[in-house]
């Protein structure tokens with residue numbers, strides 16, 4: 097299954113490069129410095145151009161970067177989006193450091209910030225499942241739970257489309273399986 101409807105929101109899984117996805121918000125899996133890096137962060141800064149980094153530097157000056165689980169918003173520069181929301185996932189450290197809760201916070205805080213900025217569509221990468229080594233199946237479960245909780249608790253969010261853009265085949269398979277099982281709201 098590639099998409100599911102939860103109340104008035106469509107939750108969809110895609111495979112590909114998030115920098116090519118036209119959504120109101122593209123989400124970046126950043127680090128606490130907000131100064132760029134590898135993986136999807138590198139791809140977003142490369143494709144989006146220098147205006148994104150300029151705004152990230154300003155945010156750093158104002159608030160000293162971004163904490164794990166938090167989210168900040170910038171222009172999307174040259175990307176086919178209105179904004180980039182940068183969130184910082186947890187580094188996987190065995191699972192006893194609150195990693196799941198921190199990852200849940202990334203999704204929840206990002207969705208709240210997107211809604212506050214009147215976004216109707218948002219595209220997430222699989223936060224923390226690359227360089228930060230969060231196990232992919234657990235990350236997918238956590239992400240989908242965070243999204244379904246958000247939809248249930250925020251019926252007026254205005255978010256009509258929530259997309260998971262999977263870069264690698266394994267994440268794509270995991271997300272499709274999870275959606276097939278159904279996103280029962282607990």
Ligand code: AR6
Nearest residue numbers: 113114125127133134135136137139224225226227228263
């Ligand atoms: N589009 C969509 N997903 C992508 C793309 C892309 N263009 N490129 C990679 N991915 P990662 P993290 C997937 O490592 O684990 C950076 O250096 C990738 O397959 O980008 O949260 C930051 O600055 C994986 O599933 O982010 C931080 O230092 C997912 O994106 C650190 O990496 C996340 O992988 C953050 O690590």
